[in-house]
Amino acid sequence: MSDLLAQAARKSTAAESDPIIPSADDEPLYESRREIYQQSVKGRLRTVKWVVLFACLGVYYFLPFLRWYRGPNQPDQAVLVDIANNRFYFFFIEIWPQEIYYFTGLLVMASLVLFLMNAVAGRVWCGYLCPQTVWTDLFTVVERWVEGDRRERMIADSKPMSVAKAGRKVLKHFLWLMIAWWTGGAWVLYFADAPTLVKDLATFQAPMVAYIWIGILTFTTYALAGLMKEQVCLYMCPWPRIQAALTDQYALNVTYRYDRGEPRMSMKTAARAREAEQPAGDCIDCHQCVVVCPTGVDIRDGAQLGCIQCGLCIDACNTVMAKVNRPLGLIAYDNDVNIDRRRQGLEEVYPIIRTRTVLYAAMIAAVGLVMLYGLVTRSFTEMSVLHDRNPLFVQLSDGSVRNSYTVRILNKRPLHRIFVLAVDNLPLARLSAVGITTTSGDWPVIDVGPDSTRELIVHVTAAKPADLPQSTRVTFRITELGTGEKASAVDHFISR
Amino acid sequence: MAVQPEIDPATGRTTTGHEWDGIKELNSPLPKWWLYIFYATIVWSIGYWVVYPAWPLVTNYTKGAFGYSSRQEVVRDLDALRALRAERSTALASTPLEEIARNPTLLTFALAQGKAAFGDNCAPCHGLSATGSRGFPNLRDDSWLWGGGIQDIHQTIAYGVRTADDRSRQGVMPALGGPNGVLKTDEIVTVANYVRSLSGQSTRPGADLAKGKELFIANCAACHGEDGRGNRDLGAPNLTGHNWVYGSDEKTIIETITQGRGAVMPGWAGRLDETTVKALAVYVHALGGGQ
Numbered sequence: 001m002s003d004l005l006a007q008a009a010r011k012s013t014a015a016e017s018d019p020i021i022p023s024a025d026d027e028p029l030y031e032s033r034r035e036i037y038q039q040s041v042k043g044r045l046r047t048v049k050w051v052v053l054f055a056c057l058g059v060y061y062f063l064p065f066l067r068w069y070r071g072p073n074q075p076d077q078a079v080l081v082d083i084a085n086n087r088f089y090f091f092f093i094e095i096w097p098q099e100i101y102y103f104t105g106l107l108v109m110a111s112l113v114l115f116l117m118n119a120v121a122g123r124v125w126c127g128y129l130c131p132q133t134v135w136t137d138l139f140t141v142v143e144r145w146v147e148g149d150r151r152e153r154m155i156a157d158s159k160p161m162s163v164a165k166a167g168r169k170v171l172k173h174f175l176w177l178m179i180a181w182w183t184g185g186a187w188v189l190y191f192a193d194a195p196t197l198v199k200d201l202a203t204f205q206a207p208m209v210a211y212i213w214i215g216i217l218t219f220t221t222y223a224l225a226g227l228m229k230e231q232v233c234l235y236m237c238p239w240p241r242i243q244a245a246l247t248d249q250y251a252l253n254v255t256y257r258y259d260r261g262e263p264r265m266s267m268k269t270a271a272r273a274r275e276a277e278q279p280a281g282d283c284i285d286c287h288q289c290v291v292v293c294p295t296g297v298d299i300r301d302g303a304q305l306g307c308i309q310c311g312l313c314i315d316a317c318n319t320v321m322a323k324v325n326r327p328l329g330l331i332a333y334d335n336d337v338n339i340d341r342r343r344q345g346l347e348e349v350y351p352i353i354r355t356r357t358v359l360y361a362a363m364i365a366a367v368g369l370v371m372l373y374g375l376v377t378r379s380f381t382e383m384s385v386l387h388d389r390n391p392l393f394v395q396l397s398d399g400s401v402r403n404s405y406t407v408r409i410l411n412k413r414p415l416h417r418i419f420v421l422a423v424d425n426l427p428l429a430r431l432s433a434v435g436i437t438t439t440s441g442d443w444p445v446i447d448v449g450p451d452s453t454r455e456l457i458v459h460v461t462a463a464k465p466a467d468l469p470q471s472t473r474v475t476f477r478i479t480e481l482g483t484g485e486k487a488s489a490v491d492h493f494i495s496r
Numbered sequence: 497m498a499v500q501p502e503i504d505p506a507t508g509r510t511t512t513g514h515e516w517d518g519i520k521e522l523n524s525p526l527p528k529w530w531l532y533i534f535y536a537t538i539v540w541s542i543g544y545w546v547v548y549p550a551w552p553l554v555t556n557y558t559k560g561a562f563g564y565s566s567r568q569e570v571v572r573d574l575d576a577l578r579a580l581r582a583e584r585s586t587a588l589a590s591t592p593l594e595e596i597a598r599n600p601t602l603l604t605f606a607l608a609q610g611k612a613a614f615g616d617n618c619a620p621c622h623g624l625s626a627t628g629s630r631g632f633p634n635l636r637d638d639s640w641l642w643g644g645g646i647q648d649i650h651q652t653i654a655y656g657v658r659t660a661d662d663r664s665r666q667g668v669m670p671a672l673g674g675p676n677g678v679l680k681t682d683e684i685v686t687v688a689n690y691v692r693s694l695s696g697q698s699t700r701p702g703a704d705l706a707k708g709k710e711l712f713i714a715n716c717a718a719c720h721g722e723d724g725r726g727n728r729d730l731g732a733p734n735l736t737g738h739n740w741v742y743g744s745d746e747k748t749i750i751e752t753i754t755q756g757r758g759a760v761m762p763g764w765a766g767r768l769d770e771t772t773v774k775a776l777a778v779y780v781h782a783l784g785g786g787q
Contacts, residue, residue: 031525235527390625394636394784397737404636404784434782435597454600457607459784 035157036230036296038140039150039288043315052128053137061182064189070094071414073450081191087451093375094451096412105371109364116360118246120352121333122253126239127310132232135183135225136294139176146172150291176226177218184217230295233308240305250351254309255334256289256300259343264300267324282326289313289331299331381419382410385458385476385489392494393465401465403493407433408455409478411448418447419478421458426474426493428463445481465495581605589771593646596778603778610779613772617764626783631742631759636784639739641665643728644787650777656763657731664763667719667730673754678715681754687711688749694724694736697744 068078068091075082080089088095095102117124126133147153147168156165188210189197200206201214224232233240247253261283265273273280283300290298292313297306299313317331338348388404395401411417422443423431434457436444448454458476462468472493479486501510504522514521544550549565551558578585584605588596597603615624621632628634633641642652642665655663672679679687689699690708699705713722719732726734733741742748742757764773780786 028525030528030531032528231527231529235530388625391627391636394627394634395738396638397734397739399738402636402784434786435600435603437598455604457782 033231034296036294037150037153037291038294039291039316040144041292041312041316041319043312043318045311046315049128049137049310049312053134056129056131056134057138061186064186064194068092074414075193077193079190080193083191094412096410099378102371102374105367105374109367109371112360112364112367115246116357116364118243119248119251119354119356119360121309122247122251123240123243123307123309126233126243126308127254130308132224132237133294133308133310135179135221136229138179139225139229140294142175142179143172146175173226176222180218180221180226181214183221184214187217188213230306233295234306244305248354248356249337250335250349250354252333252335252350253303254299254307254311254314254331255336255339256283256302256331257329257334257339257342258300259339261300261330282321282330284320284324286320288316288320292316379487380412381417381478381480381485381487382412383476383478383487383489384408384410385491387491387494393496396461399465400461400463401495402459402461405458405460405476405491406455407458407476407489408453409446409448409487410453412451414450416447416450418445418481420445420481421456422477422479423460424475424477426460426462426472427467429493430461430463431458432461433458440481446478460493462493462495468493468495470494470496585771588774593650593774593777596774597782603782606775606778607782609772609775610777610782613768613776614779617768618776621761626780628741633741634739634785635780637739638785638787639734639737640728640785640787641726641731641733641741644781644785646777646781646786648728649780649786650773652761653776653780654763654765654773657761658758659760659763661763665731665761667732668758669719669732669752669756671754671756672715677754679711679753683711684750684753685746687716687753688746691716691724691735691749692744692746695738695744700746 063079064077066078067076068089069076070089075087075089077089078091080087082089086097093102114125143153147156156168159165185201188201192210197206197210201210228236258281260281262281263279264281264283264285267284270280270282270284289300290296290313292315293299293307294310294312295306295308297304299307311333314329314331314333318328321328321330334348338350341348384407386406386408388406393401393403407421409419409421420440420443421431421433423429431443433444433446436446436456438445446454446456460474472495473490474493475488475490477486477488501523502513502520503509504511504520507522510523511520512523545558546561547564548560548562549557550560584602587599587602588606588609591599591602596606614622614626618626622628622635623632626635633639638644640648642648642657651663652665655661655665657665658668671677673681673684685700686704686708688708689703690705690712693699693705693708712720712724716724719730720726720735721732724735726732740748742752764776768776
């Protein structure tokens with residue numbers, strides 16, 4: 001206690017005399033957001049971004065309406081996650097819950113593709129494909145359309161609120177909310193028949209969960225793409241942190257070629273310097289690369305966490321370089337290796353084929369081939385057998401022994417099918433299935449509905465267990481009547 | 497007095513002034529909205545106090561604006577479950593026992609319900625796997641005291657064995673031994689050896705099987721039949737098979753003849769609803785022994 005008092009006393013005197021202890025207002029622990037007024041830009045990469053944006057959003061918003069005929073009484077939606085019936089439909093593929101490993105494969109491939117993109121050209125994902133980027137881009141266009149470009153927005157924001165200004169703000173947020181609402185609406189369409197659900201939603205007949213999800217997605221889209229924007233990339237997203245650990249010196253990143261750009265100076269100073277044969281960089285310090293940046297970073301500071309590498313600064317700088325008659329590409333997809341090589345007068349190198357790119361590509365191919373093999377050889381008839389654990393066998397009054405099994409037959413075709421169930425490798429065995437009275441020969445005949453499974457309790461009785469080993473490996477088989485399509489499963493018969 | 501914060505030469509960023517072994521911490525301020533979200537969670541928690549039961553009082557607790565309780569939630573869930581099952585429960589109740597197995601949906605439903613009810617009500621005596629134990633019949637084999645047809649099974653479950661209910665299974669194995677017994681001790685041993693011979697088991701050397709048969713026909717055949725195959729109307733077991741409720745060794749058979757047997761199984765019609773009893777009958781019938 002006395003220690004604490006002494007400490008407090010020291011502190012109070014120190015605050016007056018000792019200048020080393022900073023007070024709280026010197027260094028804020030929390031940073032206010034710096035408003036980013038992104039300026040519009042034209043150029044090659046901007047065009048690429050538009051194409052990607054329209055392609056991605058087009059797929060997202062309209063894919064649920066694409067039809068795909070699968071047969072009578074089957075959903076005809078090309079992409080459908082049918083949670084109620086435990087099915088996932090993707091064009092000609094139908095996935096059952098136990099085949100969820102296809103998703104594992106897809107996720108593995110997705111991350112490997114992400115790594116490969118990163119090894120080749122840095123944060124291509126962040127700059128062009130990430131939903132956060134795509135929707136933020138869309139929201140920024142709407143903002144520009146309603147409130148004007150960078151300069152108009154900055155002027156308007158510096159003025160006091162007026163009716164016209166308020167009107168524009170309200171219109172902007174309204175349009176944002178509409179886009180967000182449509183985004184949420186498109187999301188739920190992947191989980192039910194889209195045309196039906198649209199009609200149900202419009203007439204307030206849709207299930208509550210659909211409205212709730214639309215509400216959630218509306219909120220997240222509006223908040224993340226409209227209000228948070230670059231804050232998501234700077235503070236919330238884990239990928240920049242992971243990405244930094246995965247990159248290497250040859251990865252092409254959006255790079256300010258400071259070997260060419262420095263020392264930066266105004267055009268006039270540069271012209272004078274060049275006349276005097278003094279060093280003069282190409283960068284005229286016009287800040288165009290900064291004002292077009294969606295995250296507000298200065299690319300001339302080098303590769304940094306805030307840079308999503310969308311390449312808009314490349315477009316902006318090229319526009320300026322063309323105007324001042326200097327070579328294009330002061331900012332370009334490049335790396336520090338080449339900057340060093342140019343300084344030493346060496347030729348630039350762009351080794352796309354490197355250990356990591358080859359390895360990533362090989363791994364993608366391997367996972368893809370495994371998945372393709374699985375998909376091509378995928379069976380439409382399957383069965384599984386589970387031996388009763390307790391009891392393992394039952395002795396009957398005449399001395400014969402019976403084992404019981406749970407047999408499940410999977411019919412993955414959209415047709416009603418009839419199977420004969422039999423057991424091999426067991427002499428003098430009788431097989432019966434609870435609830436099945438039809439037989440073919442001595443074997444039960446089982447009908448299984450279209451695209452469904454049937455579970456049966458099956459009893460196998462062996463007349464002379466004394467002749468059998470303690471445990472016999474037996475094979476259960478199903479054979480479809482007509483087509484002869486087969487499936488089998490191995491289990492054991494316990495005789496004593 | 498205000499001090500200029502120290503600038504880290506490598507990054508050009510300010511430091512917090514904290515230093516560990518010469519390594520200084522850069523100042524990376526959190527975004528303000530992060531702080532506001534923290535405040536928002538505090539406000540949210542106040543909402544929780546208002547809406548949900550939250551504060552313990554001396555003899556009570558704050559109930560919350562909507563009177564939520566987890567007990568009510570369970571009741572609601574169970575009601576919802578019943579409502580969900582209603583359609584199939586009704587179908588199960590109205591379908592005759594023999595026809596249930598022919599309807600795959602109804603069979604699956606009855607088996608699931610039967611399995612759960614069996615575990616809750618029958619397993620203490622018959623075992624979780626229905627294999628029984630000494631004195632409690634195995635329900636998986638083909639030996640039935642009172643019949644293995646689904647109607648027989650249903651009747652046994654519904655009204656029990658040797659209960660006060662008129663519809664219950666009646667019939668006892670009387671004690672034939674003892675001081676006032678019909679049979680003397682040596683006669684019982686003789687009969688017991690004859691009974692063992694019926695199922696092909698070894699007999700005591702020198703046992704008079706002819707005498708045993710004579711005694712058996714005189715005293716036992718009324719219920720068990722002259723061939724010893726039993727009588728399901730009386731619950732008299734088949735003595736020629738491999739399966740024995742109490743055991744087939746000489747000592748046990750002697751004990752059975754001497755003391756008699758009269759085990760009781762309670763009737764379930766009054767304790768379980770009719771649908772559950774039906775589901776139990778379907779389940780037991782499907783275990784393998786059903787006839």
